[in-house]
Amino acid sequence: MTKKPRYSRQRDAILEILKNDDGHIEAPEIHRRLRKIHPKLSLATVYRNLAQLESLKKISSIKNDSNINFFEIYREPHHHFVCEKCGGIQNLTYPTINICTSCISPHSNFKINKVATTLHGVCESCNVSQKLLNITKSF
Amino acid sequence: MTKKPRYSRQRDAILEILKNDDGHIEAPEIHRRLRKIHPKLSLATVYRNLAQLESLKKISSIKNDSNINFFEIYREPHHHFVCEKCGGIQNLTYPTINICTSCISPHSNFKINKVATTLHGVCESCNVSQKLLNITKSF
DNA sequence: AGTCTAAATAGTATTGATTCCTACTTAGTT
DNA sequence: AACTAAGTAGGAATCAATACTATTTAGACT
Structure with a gap:
């Protein structure tokens, strides 16, 4: 095509x-x-x-x-982690969960192209530097 | 605070x-x-x-x-459907799947604030009007 | 190996949702 | 009633992304 x-x-x-x-x-x-x-x-x-x-x-x-x-x-489909602090994105390496296609079946006239599961939070390195900052502040 | x-x-x-x-x-x-x-x-x-x-x-x-x-x-946490054609958003009314928090445990230094599962595709009304358009074209 | 043309590019202007800025207003405390 | 820090109006600024236009080029066809 x-x-x-x-x-x-x-x-x-x-x-x-x-x-x-x-x-x-x-x-x-x-x-x-x-x-x-x-x-x-x-x-x-x-x-x-x-x-x-x-x-x-x-x-x-x-x-x-x-x-x-x-x-x-x-x-292959996988999930993502989005850091709210640095804006960085990482792949999450655990099995994809194929839940949605069957759950959506009542909406039979929908066309599903992509299922995206994304976690939002603070990544390891931002989290660690945040902790260090808090220690510094407490002095 | x-x-x-x-x-x-x-x-x-x-x-x-x-x-x-x-x-x-x-x-x-x-x-x-x-x-x-x-x-x-x-x-x-x-x-x-x-x-x-x-x-x-x-x-x-x-x-x-x-x-x-x-x-x-x-x-309460729920999933969303995002239409690629009209840009509209709808809630999906089926039970939330709480999978991620346990799966992420290896990444113990991550702070997870939000888990978002979003389906992307074509919504019912756009899908129907697309089908009608195709019928018209075939004449 | 030369000609042709639709697809691709470079460089710049434009877009458009969102945020920033500043002088003014107001909730609510003293 | 006065004070002040939080909130607002209105317009300017931001900035990733897209649109535009003149130029270049892949690759098909003689």
Whole structure:
């Protein structure tokens, strides 16, 4: 149905960055990294290709609480942890829970494309530095 | 710890709107509705109070795929359905699954504040109108 | 290996929800 | 009644993301 997109060096490089990173990266960070090799790469190109790659299911995206979009290479469904302090995102490595598709069945005319379970809170490193700060304050 | 905020007619009116609506409302829509009674109400005031009410756990918010924030009166934890077409949000009325807190236990230094499960797809009314459109096209 | 064209890009302008800023108003305490 | 810290109105600023436009290029077809 959807035609295979034409090759582009830029898109390839963007995908390569995401393949070789096990974290979640923002578009401007991808842009920054690639500028070292492709000095003329435009940020708009990064955004356009990320959107295209996502619609091709080669990558996936998740937003933190500040609405900033983070990208990762496509992986089997999993959950995310979003830090409210630093805005960072981490994958949670425990079995996915496939609960929703059956539960939604009463709403038979809905079309479900994605089930996302996201935990919001304070990540390990922010939590530790918060504790240290509290100790300091108590003096 | 946190001091009780001073009374404000505006904040009260915002909370009242949300109490009397079982859906999910955007800030500008709340602003629009209240302007009829409070013609001088500022949109910034609406946003500021919504943020405050949320931190007091009196309301909760959820973003659709276009990053638009929707607000509802605080209810027991439940899941949401976000429509990719119209951007609308609906509550899913089936038991919440409390899976995550135990699964996250290996990450003992994390602080978990919220577990959000959100389904993304096409809602009933958008799905129906899509089907009608396809029938029309086939002529 | 040259021509053609739709897709992709670079660079910049624009958008739009949300937040910031500042002078003014007001709840509620003394 | 005066005081003051919290709240407000109105408009400016922010900033991630998208739109726009002239230029470049993948890759198909002679």
